[in-house]
Amino acid sequence: MSGSNSSVPAAPADEGLALTVHSLPDPQAMATQQRTRRGRLSMLLVVLACAAPVIASYFTFYVVKPQGRAYGELIQPTVELPALTLSDLDGRPVPAESLKGQWLLTLVQEEGCAAACERHLYTQRQLREMLGKERDKLDKLLLLPEDAPALRPELRQALSQGTPVTVLRAPRAALEAWLQPAAGGRLQDHFFLIDPMGRWMLRAPAAPEPAKLKRDLDRVLRAAASWDQPGR
Template sequence: MSTTDKKSGRRTLFLLIAITIAPVLASYLAYYVWKPQGGMTYGELLKVGPVPAFAMQTLDGKPASLAEFKGKWVLAMADGAGCAAACQDTLHALRQYRIAQGKEMPRIERLWLLTDAGQPSAAALAAADGAQLRRALAPVPLPGELATGFYLIDPLGNQVLRYPRDAQPGQVIKELGKILKNNQNLG
């Protein structure tokens, strides 16, 4: 066997060893050195727990509670009856987020919590278009600034996510779709 054949054989052996070890080394580096970033949400993940009970009623004065939405995912927002343009935009966006879920749409309910004693304008009611309206008789116990966000409440009555009112529609729609898909048995 010539020297050239020995060198060629060694090269082939080292190449085979490198090919064998490379995936193991790559997986080790990927897991321990470059840590995975899974589990990122677009909305602000809230401490999951039941939304504390608070007094509310329907617009015609009948008592109401969040329990009537049990079994549905709820997109909730709180604002005064005056509902300026930003509020109306949010109401419209909540409607679009629900519609964008297609066949999953019936699993989602929209809730507008009125934080004052006023009557919503015709423009605000048009923007709400099918959303449930309830008058909050006590401060709404959801975390964060109510006027700057909207919330996702799960079918068991737990607060889950908070989104800014100016959220990117595509991101919210995508995240809602994933939540509904991964929680088929939850409502």
């Protein structure tokens, strides 16, 4: 069209095109972050895989409670194994961690292990034998305060026969802070059940009926059957 200017008007000289350049992510840093996330996720999955059977067994025992109520007193929450300073009867140090890996039917005795103590030790042996094929999942443990009298040589010899009783000494204060009797009772009145992680989980009544206490042991071992294996 005559008299018209069809060309695009030029931009003013001082209005140049402005470009903003954003920094690009560092590929090496991104790869490191991804490896870190994958590593954490893998570790979490491993922990969950290891803990799941234990959690399931505790859920079965404490919540589902197959075959009725426990005869003994369930300890809720369980009490963790403290850093006990242990030694054997010859005075050699024994790591507290060595108690882990097995169910422990535990007695705490003193006064040189008199007649009542010997009856408890006999019951302890019978309870383990009554478990039949499951008995290898349970160890017998006798804890003595450091200041308790020494065991008689003939008793010490008897405890080493067959499947031996593990006999260890520990500071009295540490024992009393970990395992506790029922109200008005004494430590030596009870059997204590320790799980393979070193946690105190059950206290039997004083002078327990072996058949009833065995049912508790049966239930615990049955609940843990999916992950617990004989021996440490």
